[in-house]
Amino acid sequence: METEKIRVMWFVPPLLALVASQDPQAIAVHADRNRSSDEQFDALVAGGVDAVVTSMDNVIGWNRRAGPRDFRVVAQIERTTPLTVVARPPLRNVQDLRGANLLVDAPDNGFVIALRAMLCDAGVASDAVRLTPAGGVKERFDALMAGQGDATLLGPPFDSMAQAAGLACIASVQDMYADFPGQGVVVRQGAANAKVAAWLRALERARQRVSESAELARQAVLAAGFPGGVAEAMIAQNPGSLRPTTEGVALLIAHRRSLGLVGADNDYWTIVDDSMVEQSMGGQK
Template sequence: METENVRVMWFVPPLLALVASQDAQAIAVHADRNRSSDEQFDALVAGHVDAVVTSMDNVIGWNRRVGPRDFRVVAQIERTTPLTVVARPQLRNLRDLRGANLLVDAPDNGFVVALRAMLRDAGIESGSVRLTPAGGVKERFDALVAGQGDATLLGPPFDSMAQAAGLACIASVQDIYADFPGQGVVVRKAGAVNAKVAAWLQALERARRRVCENPELASQAVVAAGFPRAVADAMAAQNPDSLRPSAEGVALLIAHRRSLGLMGADNDYSTIVDDSMVEQYVGGQK
């Protein structure tokens, strides 16, 4: 059994990591909750972490920044990331967001690209909304509840918490883009394969198979981590068929950038994803 920790950062503990934590054979994980994708970028560049769990679109944006430009998605750990546009109660649909102040993690990378594509499809010009960086999902939830913006994208459990607080759920990314991918495990490609990340991917694959065999066990692991039962069941439902990043999902991310005129539309699967670790250490089995 591995004795050295793998160092990771994430916004919310993902299902497979919670299930893997109950595996006595799994590598130990030192995990920190980050407050923004910029914090993840900085930690990877500085070598403070081995991997982060984040939107796969971030790799496209990060590889355009000044820096190492060697970021790759090595695994996809959920079928999709459920994302809901949550707004002040008087706002009823996407068209009502014209002129709104939208709270985002970053204005040009991550889940905001899907939000911008949704607004474009609803006929809202990019210049008719304001994008205000407000941090990760918890930070955006807190800011929206505090009245610091008009709307934002939230995922479990913060979407249901926002609804309980009287805010309105006005649109779902998944309802509009069925191929929208789940979060990925992102590393820097430089140097040899990180043995700790490889061991973690093996533990995540064992967890994925356990969830397939016993979804109730998975829900119990999420509840034990302090999440409501409804959130646990929703997370278990997003168990992926494979840790290999979805080709359809990656293609959708690129298509969104192309339609919005954003940098990165010239990417392809190979410039975003390196699935060699899944192939070598997990087997890419379904």
């Protein structure tokens, strides 16, 4: 049994972490729910956490900030992150967002890049919308429900909660970008240590268990207090591998290139370090 404890931050507990927590061989996890990606960045820089679960695009943005610039994605823990543009009436499509106040986590990194790409592809100029930082997914949901913005990106369970409250789901990132990747485990290269490697081994065992038993995974999600519908959505995104997909990373870079943003000169290996995933898989390809 692993005796050390890894410190992590995430917006919502991911499926593989919930399943891994039931594994008596898994390293103990001290997890905090963060309110924004900036909070994750600050914690990693200060050494307050060993890893964060976040949008893989954040690595591109964080490595352009003043600071250590040694962030890497070491694993991808879901096939894709389901993201829906949810809007208040009377907005009904992406074109209607022209002139809207959009609630985001950060304006220049993370899932907002996919939203900005959607707007660009729909012919909505970047200066035709207002991007208002409002925090992580729960914080954006709360702000949208309070009428502090016109639309935002939400994932399960907040997208269905907003729809049940009368808001409209007007577009899906996955419908527009089939290769959009799931969240990654992000570390600083200098801090990519034995605790992170041990956690990735536990997540790989969890990934295999989910593949073998959807019911086991469902019970882990229900035990964490999530409804059955969220469990099914999470299970559907169980990845075929913890290795970040080349197609997904390429899409993130392509979005930045199409928007004229910094980071378009990145490639897979300036964003990803898959060495610990290789170890967790026993070198399997």
